[in-house]
Amino acid sequence: MKASLQVAAAVVLAVPGFAQSLVEPERSAAVARLFDTPPSTPSLRCEISPMNPTLNFAFRFEVVYRVQVPMSQFQGPGHSLTTYTRVIPEGRNAVYLAKTEALARTGEPDAFAEMLGAFVPGEGAYKAEVLVADDLDRTCRASWQFRARREGTERQLLPVTPPAAIEELVLDGAPPPGVKPGPRIARLTILIHASPLIPTRTELQPDDIQRTVDSLASILRELPARTVRVIAFNLDQRFTIFRAEEYDAVHAKELVDAMTQLDLGVVDAKLVRDRPAPMELLLGLVQAELQAPTPPDALILLGPRSRLRLEIPADVAGKRPTASTAIFNLQSQAGEIIPALRAIGAADPIERLVTRLKGQTIPIGTPHDLADAIHRMDSRIPKNAAPAAEPKTEPVSPTIVPPFLPTASEPGEPTEPHGDEDPVELLIQLRDRVTAQGGRIPNHTCVETIQRDVFALAAGPALKSCGALLDAARQRPAGASLKRQSTDWLRLDVAYSHAGREIYSWAGAGKFEEGEIDELVPEGAMGTGPYTTMLLSAFQKQSTKYVFDGESTLDGRRLFEYSFAVSREQSGYKVKAGNGWVITGYSGSLLLDPKRGELVRLAVRTEELPAETGTCETTTTLDYGMVELSGNGYLLPKVARQRFIGREGDEAENTISFSACRDFQAESKMNFDSPAQTPLQQPAASRAASDLPGGLPVSIELLTAVQFGKAAAGDAVEGRLAVPILDELGQTLFPKGTRLLGRLMRVETRYAPGAARTVVLRWETINAVPIALLPKRQRPEPNSVLRRRGTGFELPRPGESRYGIFNLPAGSSTLAAGVHSEWFTAKP
Incomplete structure (x- = not known):
């Protein structure tokens, strides 16, 4: 039998106490002396077991550790334990947390007390130390090191906890201060299906509620809206349990209280009889939003599947107005599918209704799934409201752009497709055309003109993790709030060799170099692949999975948008690292013109790069057009932009234009493999x-x-x-x-x-x-200044x-x- 310490947590949710409080600054020196003092004799017998950092649905890292103390060490009642935690971020001062708990006495001789401690780190590397002291001045200790690091689309989220910072774990579901900068959604409605994740339970568990309010807070932080309507409902009880027309942080506790009080084990027959049928309730909530005089820009349903088997009216799709409201069903799922959930399967009425309305259901089993879903929704929900006020940043002089480099346009927000084109068939046709072109492109060359801009932090190199640097970089244009150091210009001839890689020479030099690009241009940021290799690699990997993300517009042009990802194991993307090259995984997106079947834009982003590259991440965006060569049309880039995020906060941006594309077979001066002339031939x-x-x-x-x-x-x-x-x-x-x-x-x-x-x-x-x-x-x-010491x-x-x-x-x-x-x- 275990004796567990149960305390009242100072949070909205009533859970066993494991969150610690930050030590006040005036007490930090005294707590530091406890850690610096040699261990006590006799010592307190205990076992401290740390766990790896995990990301929760609020997109905060949690570090949890377990302390187990045999109760046989204590005689009589009235004892207590104080747990101190010292966390040292890399390159920063230590942060201290503490809590004191009373020991509950038990008569079991083998009983032990079990306590949990927790804190919230930002991204970065840390050393943690835990010291447990009892009221008899006995202590036990443990220490470990850990790194908190976001992966994939998690890295595109607004940081909730600053890098290298430590915060208390507060389980209140309220969104933290600040939202993602930029244009906002004008109107957003979120319908919460307030139901247990495990359908056989008769009440919502604390984890169910915490997951819901954390997910809601994350959505509202990453997808900021001018007005937000939040409605929580339960299909079993057939009623709306919570409604807020202008939802904000103040309403979080009200939502938690409403979900906590929901009792699914008791059904009042009279009340249920007077309430709408489950499908009538669900359909009424959805249709009220879609058919409103001013419908929302997006309707998000959030919650688990329903165990009810309900018929969807056949004409429900016809009742959807022409106004384009993006509809998403974020379907909460347990990490492991249990039989009760498997039995529900595709019969879930919420999923079937969303499908009928041409919306999208996205399973959410982990915080990473939620990050992916937010990224997908962010690209498809229109943002027509002005951005929230942002803090002023240090101005930077505009980048010098030569006349031959056009300014980039950003695509509009993707929406549901309006035409009859088949997105899969269009992508197949493009793939076949690109693959066929790959066999002919070695017969041609283009002039590649590059403008390279280098930026550095005004305050000097930053001692931050790549995750923190990338978060900051994504929230500003390249170079914004940085100090521009230099600009230089290059002009090269580029061709695609029969060996399947890009080769270069100086413009008009007449002979291509077979080495790497850094042998021709040894200094500065340079990337390979924008001429042909990136496009070919997007279609040549058989294992690449594509996702159709809907429609968007670019310069008034209707486009189809797709996304894809290539793992490091399947990738051929090379990045310079010291004297060699390393392979990296990457993700990307494609914009296609459905009327012409033409590729308009390809964007590629590497995963976080190894430290030896000196770079955190590289992104490349290529705009395409058709070029006629030898009587045939070729899909070739017109302009490309590459952005390099350095590991000290420095950035580089290359703007590349392609021109004078030509067939070089008829030009005697072009030469790939001709031997050098001997002296007798000269x-x-x-x-x-x-x-x-x-x-x-x-x-x-x-x-x-x-x-x-x-x-x-x-x-x-x-x-x-x-x-x-x-x-x-x-x-x-x-x-x-x-x-x-x-x-x-x-x-x-x-x-x-x-x-x-x-x-x-x-x-x-x-x-x-x-x-x-x-x-x-x-x-x-002999007597010049240069000959003097110290010059x-x-x-x-x-x-x-x-x-x-x-x-x-x-x-x-x-x-x-x-x-x-x-x-x-x-x-x-």
């Missing part, structure tokens, strides 16, 4: 340039102006010799005015502090034959020691033509 002039002795001075006048916002690394530049190149004997090797061709290797704007603009270039040919040149760097004079200077970036570097003031718009630079010859 023209005489080429041999003369490559055989130049090293160290000959070369003075070059730049002929091509480099304009910031238009020029990009990879662009060709032209120059000419300002003076002839002479050999050691003074003989002219190349006369003054001889043309040189080169390439921009970096075009960058840096912002305060240290604001400046930089152009980096190299020279590649003279008179159309290769030449190797090194920049002439000014050697310091700072800047080294060239890795890989740029052979390039010319031109630094301009921040206000400069152009590196003008006519600029002279000094070089000397070097061996290739």
